[in-house]
Amino acid sequence: MEMSLELPTTVPKKNTGNNIFSSVLSMAFILLGVVVSIALKFKPSLVLHVPRYGYLLWALAFVGTIPPYYDSGCYMHKHSFEWLHNNDVIVSAAAKSGATWMLYCSHTIRSKRVSKEGFLPDFVDPNYNTPWPEFIQNPGDNWKNQLLGEYSKPPLKDYWDHPNYPFRIFKSHNGPHIFQHDHLIAPALDNSKGYYSGYKRNTFGRNNKIKVKFVAMVRNGLDQAESMVPFFQEQHKDDFISRWGGYPPKSSFTKLQDMMPGGTLEDLYFDYVNEWWDVRHHDNVLLLHYTDAIKDLNKTVSKLSKFYDIELTTEEQEDVVQKCSFKYMKEQQKGKFDYKLPALKGYDGSQTVFKSNSLLRKGTVGEGSKYFTEEEKETWKQWEETKFGVDEAKLRWARQGGDFE
Secondary structure (H helix, E strand, O other): OOOOOOOOOOOOOOOHHHHHHHHHHHHHHHHHHHHHHHHHHHOHHHHHHOOOOHHHHHHHHHOOOOOOOEOHHHHOOOOHHHHOOOOOEEEOOOOOOOHHHHHHHHHHHHHOOOOOOOOOOOOOOHHHHOOOOOEOOOOOOOHHHHHHOOOOOOOOHHHHOOOOOOOOEEEOOOOHHHHOOOOOOOOOEEOOOOEEOOOOHHHOHHHHOOOOEEEEEEOOHHHHHHHHHHHHHHHEOHHHHHHOOOOOOHHHOOOHHHHOOOOOOHHHOHHHHHHHHHOOOOOOEEEEEHHHHHHOHHHHHHHHHHHOOOOOOHHHHHHHHHHOOHHHHHHHOOOOOOOEOOOOOOOOOOOEOEOOOOOOOOOOOOHHHHHOOHHHHHHHHHHHHHHHOOOHHHHHHHHHOOOOO
16 A cells, blocks of 8 residues: 655745844844943943942953942052152051041141141041042042042142141052052062162152152951941942942941951951051051050050151140040041042032941940851961961061050
């Protein structure tokens, strides 16, 4: 019996309409991608408009810095010489280790050397009187526009660059390696060779025509880490976080592991301590410890005034110590440490980085030992010994302060 195979007499028609739609849609996505790529090439800060995760796109897609509002270019490629002057002071305390405190103390000390007849602008906020050049207030802007521009009325420069100040003060959190780009601070002294490793002495500070002073401050690592918790989870204003693509997220710091070697914030403590310890004897460096300042503020004020070449009378010394106490700063200077954003376009006086009066907290020592678990503290101790243990004096000082050789 023979079987025959019947072939279909018609060929199924292609769904031409769907194919055309798919092609158009694909082309639209490709075109959109090209447009977005071109736009982001010229204005990468656009990704910060993405809610919650914009800062991640900024970091991953554009190799941007974290935090996204940080730009250290002001200290590189000889830009330092465009705005820094001889005898300027850079208070570069470690993060959450007394930077705002030392900025205000330094400002209070210098204010004693203004003649009674001379006009001196009131202390408004750190971002007015003692600005942070690396801190970008407008996404997509740069340090030069903000530091030297005239966004605010009166211009911000009228506050931090007032001619009646005996010296100007700037904020930072950097280690010496950033300032070494423009030779503002020399590398560690190589005693075996008798010169600063990396550079000869005569290249330090633009052939010594400019000399900037640095105040660095270290805090007990556990206390510093404990202070990071409210800093990330509670203190920043929502509109500031939104402006920077969700940064800082509340999950930025959740455990002590984040500050240990290999963690996302490891450079805030271990690298910072090691770098500043190595240059502690440079004549333009004053290395302080937070614990010492808490225990004896009078002695710390004396160190600062001597470093600034300002001789205070007994009465002036007492006044500075009183005004630099946490009690006075929190009670008498409310609202002056919220970090206003005067260079922000559209600034009306209400925009700040931090919630009102949230930055200044307890001003105590030993909180980290109470906050973290015994297991966490033991792991931290082991890392301290690994990173600092070769130098017992450094290990001891990093933990508790005190005098050093």
